[in-house]
Amino acid sequence: xxxxxxxxxxxxxxxxxxxxxxxxxxxxxxxxxxxxxxxxxxxxxxxxxxxxxxxxxxxxxxxxxxxxxxxxxxxxxxxxxxxxxxxxxxxxxxxxxxxxxxxxxxxxxxxxxxxxxxxxxxxxxxxxxxxxxxxxxxxxxxxxxxxxxxxxxxxxxxxxxxxxxxxxxxxxxxxxxxxxxxxxxxxxxxxxxxxxxx
Numbered sequence: 001x002x003x004x005x006x007x008x009x010x011x012x013x014x015x016x017x018x019x020x021x022x023x024x025x026x027x028x029x030x031x032x033x034x035x036x037x038x039x040x041x042x043x044x045x046x047x048x049x050x051x052x053x054x055x056x057x058x059x060x061x062x063x064x065x066x067x068x069x070x071x072x073x074x075x076x077x078x079x080x081x082x083x084x085x086x087x088x089x090x091x092x093x094x095x096x097x098x099x100x101x102x103x104x105x106x107x108x109x110x111x112x113x114x115x116x117x118x119x120x121x122x123x124x125x126x127x128x129x130x131x132x133x134x135x136x137x138x139x140x141x142x143x144x145x146x147x148x149x150x151x152x153x154x155x156x157x158x159x160x161x162x163x164x165x166x167x168x169x170x171x172x173x174x175x176x177x178x179x180x181x182x183x184x185x186x187x188x189x190x191x192x193x194x195x196x197x198x
Contacts, residue, residue, distance in 0.1 A: 005069050006040035012062040013038075027061045029054055048074055 013023050020038075024031045033054055036044050045051040052073055059066035 003040035005066070006038045009058060009062060009064060010038040012064050016062070023058075023061070027057055029058060034058065042073070 020034055042051045055066050
């Protein structure tokens with residue numbers, strides 16, 4: 001781009017009474033890029049596609065005819081990664097890795113090995129097994145208690161609350177003095193006879 005066209009852009013901006021910052025705000029083109037356009041330095045853009053786009057937008061904003069300059073500029077040619085170095089330098093080698101990921105996705109299902117990626121299913125399985133084992137052990141303990149308690153209750157003597165409360169009414173001839181046989185029980189159990197309530 002000849003410096004004369006850059007000078008023409010600067011004069012059009014100054015005729016409208018705009019500073020370069022005002023023009024940058026209105027066009028959304030960075031101030032540095034506008035200075036490059038007004039100085040005629042298109043080599044600093046790195047790509048002719050960007051330069052053409054900024055020239056078109058800035059000239060439309062300033063109402064300057066840029067069709068002759070745009071025709072003179074060479075078209076941008078896509079040359080692969082080397083034209084877009086900023087992508088691979090700032091973001092890493094993700095362009096090269098995309099081909100490997102496509103091959104992995106399109107591979108037949110029989111050649112892929114499925115693996116559990118999350119420990120959640122294994123944790124749920126372990127929890128269910130522990131819960132089932134605890135339930136089975138609790139049922140076993142309850143069954144053992146139910147088998148022991150009836151036998152222990154039959155062996156315990158029955159205390160009569162009436163006999164303790166009124167000893168004077170019982171005659172000594174009717175009291176059986178034979179010792180009661182009991183079984184030893186590991187847990188304390190006492191059985192009381194129910195008394196009617198008046």
